[in-house]
Amino acid sequence: MHAITNSGWVEVITGSMFSGKTEELLRRLRRAEIAGQEVAAFTPAVDDRFGETTLGSHAGRTWEATVVDDTADGVQTLPERLNGEQVVAVDEANFFPDELVAVCQDLAADGRRVVVSGTDQTFRGEPFDPVPQLMAVAEYVEKFQAICTQCGEPATRNQRLIDGDPAHYDDPTIMVGAEESYEARCRNCHVVERE
Structure with missing residues (x-):
């Protein structure tokens, strides 16, 4: 190296x-x-x-x-x-x-x-x-790269989920009692909710 x-x-x-x-x-x-x-x-x-x-x-x-x-x-x-x-x-x-x-x-x-x-x-x-x-x-x-949890392609993105749904772009925090998790996703399957 x-x-x-x-x-x-x-x-x-x-x-x-x-x-x-x-x-x-x-x-x-x-x-x-x-x-x-x-x-x-x-x-x-x-x-x-x-x-x-x-x-x-x-x-x-x-x-x-x-x-x-x-x-x-x-x-x-x-x-x-x-x-x-x-x-x-x-x-x-x-x-x-x-x-x-x-x-x-x-x-x-x-x-x-x-x-x-x-x-x-x-x-x-x-x-x-x-x-x-x-x-x-x-x-x-x-x-x-990881493996996209949605389609199996090479994953380069971090998908944040709140109660199983894609996190909102402007919300860096979660509500009390909500469940936060992450998945690896490819460019096409990565979703960030915006208003």
């Missing part, structure tokens, strides 16, 4: 939900560990689906991670939380603020391999910052 030059770089793993982003992140971390590299993994405080201090994939694989506040101040603490690790992983980058881009750039400039995973689109099909910004400055970008 990368010639050994003792320089740092940024890798971005992106795509829709259910496309295997975290699974790929964990695969890269396992390979780094096999190569004898020390790894530090970080996850946003807002994402506790697999346990508070765990990166987890839908396939059931996990990795211990340090929880970081999903604020500008929280992101800026990443470098001081390191203890010499050569590989720095950040999962669910879409939940962090734009300051993550500068932090990743600084870590790479310091000679570290920075591996970032996160979805690049909101449920509306719009850029989900800071992932698109990270894609622009990264040395390596890999975009994964």
Whole structure:
């Protein structure tokens, strides 16, 4: 993937939900560990689906991670939380603020391999910052697709559902008692209700 030059770089793993982003992140971390590299993994405080201090994939694989506040101040603490690790992983980058881009750039400039995973689109099909910004400055970008739950085509969109129906474009929250879920969908099957 990368010639050994003792320089740092940024890798971005992106795509829709259910496309295997975290699974790929964990695969890269396992390979780094096999190569004898020390790894530090970080996850946003807002994402506790697999346990508070765990990166987890839908396939059931996990990795211990340090929880970081999903604020500008929280992101800026990443470098001081390191203890010499050569590989720095950040999962669910879409939940962090734009300051993550500068932090990743600084870590790479310091000679570290920075591996970032996160979805690049909101449920509306719009850029989900800071992932698109990270894609622009990264040395390596890999975009994964899931399988559309409606037609079986490659899925690149995140379909937000409220009580089983497509979410309204202008409604970022849900009513109390409503059930929120997500599906992977292709461009043709992705629906965002507008008035």
